[in-house]
Amino acid sequence: MTIKLHCFGESGNSYKAALALELAGLDWEPVFVDFFGGQARTPEWRAENPMGEAPVLVEGDFRLSQSGAIQQWISDRSGKFGGRPEDRYDILRWVLWDNHKLSSMAGTTRFLMNFLPEAKRPQEVIAFSQGRLKAAYDTLNRHLEGRDWIVGDGPTNADLSCCGYLYYPEPFGFDRADWPHIDAWLDRIAALPGWKHPYDLMPGRPSDREGATQ
Secondary structure, eight states: OOEEEEEOTTOHHHHHHHHHHHHHTOOEEEEEOOGGGTGGGSHHHHHHOTTOOSOEEEETTEEEESHHHHHHHHHHHHSOSOOOGGGHHHHHHHHHHIIIIIHHHHHHHHHHHHTSOGGGOOHHHHHHHHHHHHHHHHHHHHHHTTOSSSSTTSOOHHHHHHTTTTTOOSOSSOOGGGOHHHHHHHHHHHTSTTOOOHHHHSSOOGGGSTTOOO
């Protein structure tokens, strides 16, 4: 049975799940969520997905939201990206750190800077968020010095989670050249067999919407 991932290309959290599915070699297909058209706020969506979010993985009667949980499900199904048994909690630690410190701030900042009308962009909030992000980039960059992967000697869900927003071209205060260890790590992930850019892996990109900011 083909796994369906309800997702959209602009979503870094969707990308975490889609990339894990693709790199794991599982049989899956994306199902476009018209997030910017309000689909995730409709009663129909809420009835099936009470958290009102994307991504959502569906296989038959089974459905699961939250990218970190989906990544663990993929690891349990495929045997990939879960790391060594002794690394389990360290991987989880980085996934939780990413969701709290990195992706949450990157996703919000990128949305405020690119997907809101220019007149409604809260500059003080953006500046605050970019300050938080700079601290997160520094933490990750320091950790990656002298190592190829965040945990252990191969790619894990820690890597697939933390990279979620860092390949997007829209500006949100991240310049790879400023963070050389992150830059090299992103190149290593992109060299994995089957890797695809988020806009090539999932439907939906800013250019699909009239008047979108590039």
